[in-house]
Amino acid sequence: MNRYETVFIMTPVLSAEQVAETVEKFRAILKEHGATMIHEEAWGLKKLAYPIQKKSTGFYQLLEFEVDPSAILPFETEFRRDERIIRFLTTRMDKHHVAYAESRRNKKSNAAPAENEAQA
Numbered sequence: 001m002n003r004y005e006t007v008f009i010m011t012p013v014l015s016a017e018q019v020a021e022t023v024e025k026f027r028a029i030l031k032e033h034g035a036t037m038i039h040e041e042a043w044g045l046k047k048l049a050y051p052i053q054k055k056s057t058g059f060y061q062l063l064e065f066e067v068d069p070s071a072i073l074p075f076e077t078e079f080r081r082d083e084r085i086i087r088f089l090t091t092r093m094d095k096h097h098v099a100y101a102e103s104r105r106n107k108k109s110n111a112a113p114a115e116n117e118a119q120a
Helices: 016-032 069-081 095-119
Strands: 002-010 034-051 053-068 087-094
Touching: 002 016, 002 034, 002 069, 002 095, 016 034, 016 053, 016 069, 034 087, 053 069, 053 087, 069 087
Parallel strands: none
Antiparallel strands: 002 053, 002 087, 034 053
């Protein structure tokens, strides 16, 4: 089992329910292939660096998971078939990438309580 990270961009014309439905679809595909979800982040609506399919914004989503390498091809094929997906990128994480991702998550979780205290 290798650890992978996938970032995909959904078209900006989707409603909140459609975005959640799309993310759930890809989560279900991974679980169908025996993947273990490690982390997930919704980055929200962001401006694209350049227009893609005449769109200048998109909903970004990150999925981090462990799965057998044979599951990646059918997973990426579903991205290509889904018209709601503008772009996607899946990378296999090496030990340095895993360590960086975990330290970034720890910094975010440690920063969140400090922000809540500052607002109070």
